[in-house]
Amino acid sequence: MxxxxxxxxxxxxxxxxxxxxxxxxxxxxxxxxxxxxxxxxxxxxxxxxxxxxxxxxxxxxxxxxxxxxxxxxxxxxxxxxxxxxxxxxxxxxxxxxxxxxxxxxxxxxxxxxxxxxxxxxxxxxxxxxxxxxxxxxxxxxxxxxxxxxxxxxxxxxxxxxxxxxxxxxxxxxxxxxxxxxxxCKLIPGEVLPLVTEVMESGFGSYKNIAGRGGQGITGNAVRIASIYGQEQSVEESTKNLESKSTVSLQDWVGKTIGETLQGMRRTFFKGTKIDSSLESALN
Structure with missing residues (x-):
């Protein structure tokens, strides 16, 4: 294939x-x-x-x-x-x-x-x-x-x-x-995938990881953080990270930065999903 x-x-x-x-x-x-x-x-x-x-x-x-x-x-x-x-x-x-x-x-x-x-x-x-x-x-x-x-x-x-x-x-x-x-190329009763999406997705993920040098978001964020602010030990960094919940971070973003584009999109397009079923679209 x-x-x-x-x-x-x-x-x-x-x-x-x-x-x-x-x-x-x-x-x-x-x-x-x-x-x-x-x-x-x-x-x-x-x-x-x-x-x-x-x-x-x-x-x-x-x-x-x-x-x-x-x-x-x-x-x-x-x-x-x-x-x-x-x-x-x-x-x-x-x-x-x-x-x-x-x-x-x-x-x-x-x-x-x-x-x-x-x-x-x-x-x-x-x-x-x-x-x-x-x-x-x-x-x-x-x-x-x-x-x-x-x-x-x-x-x-x-x-x-x-x-x-x-x-x-x-x-x-x-x-x-x-x-x-x-x-017509199949043997009667034969069932094949005929899609390469899973394999291509795997290749894409590998390329993304390789392109980032294996660091990902967390690795790059740690590198950036190490450049700014007061120098901290591993223990202090761990304590600070563990003491802040995701909810508190989201709350801070909402109060300090305001509504994000993604949040606005969710509001604008709420309930606007387009029906893509064959029955609804063509009947």
Whole structure:
């Protein structure tokens, strides 16, 4: 199984050449991201939407509305993480509808910084539904594994999903074509993972730790602390750390620093979770 990168693809072909009883499968997460890329990368409306996100982020990141900033866009593997970009404006509209923004955002401010979202509402519905298709397939494979039986089940789900937008039904067809093509390589009754997320997560964690020199947050904080203030013995440092509870520290932060951006986000977006189930999104 590979993400079809040139090195992995070449290595897989070499291996299969020496062991023809095996086959090479496409990692479903990467393939679905490529299908989204094919669908949206040259879409003028989608690229205009991304530009608006960047523009809004730049306008409010240094203001008291910074907690409402759109997510930062990735330069690499963009289509593996676009769900947050598409759902951010939906959450903004829902937060406004519920009245979560009243105390901090005037009508004039909302219109100035977020009014543009309304011109993308129809497109956002389509993109959200396409993302729901992707996430539904990934979640089923994560839980059940990849098999011919699963592909048949997904085929039936798509058939009865009642999606009305042509671009969504066409996208469902592309996803199903991929699943059926890969399932033909399986032995009847065989169940495989078809995702490399766990392995890649492990690699990512290793890189993060290695990049920090193995110190992590605690190690770096101790280094910084050693530069400032009165020199303390190990015993004194231990006593000071143990005498301060997490609750007291949080209380001090709240009184001294004030509400954090994360805290404000929780307030603004409370109750705005976007339903991403296949049944709700496509029926």
């Amino acid at each position: 590979s993400d079809e990168g040139s090195d992995a693809k070449s290595g897989g072909k070499t291996f299969i050449g020496n062991a023809p009883e095996h086959c090479q499968l496409f990692d479903v997460v990467h393939k679905l991201a490529l299908l989204l890329k094919s669908e949206l990368d040259d879409n003028e409306q989608f690229n205009s939407f991304l530009s608006k996100l960047n523009e809004t982020r730049q306008k409010i990141q240094q203001t008291d509305l910074a907690a409402l900033m759109p997510p930062k866009q990735r330069s690499k593997a963009k289509f593996m993480s676009i769900a947050n970009l598409v759902r951010w404006p939906l959450k903004i509209l829902e937060a406004q509808r519920q009245g979560n923004l009243k105390s901090k955002v005037s009508n004039e401010q909302f219109s100035k910084y977020f009014g543009w979202i309304m011109s993308y509402v129809d497109d956002l519905e389509v993109w959200h539904q396409q993302l729901v298709v992707v996430e539904h397939v990934k979640e089923r494979i994560r839980k059940e594994g990849f098999s011919q039986a699963l592909v048949e089940s997904v085929d039936q789900e798509f058939l009865y999903s009642k999606a009305t937008k042509a671009s969504v039904t066409n996208f469902q067809g592309e996803v199903l074509d991929f699943l059926q093509e890969e399932s």
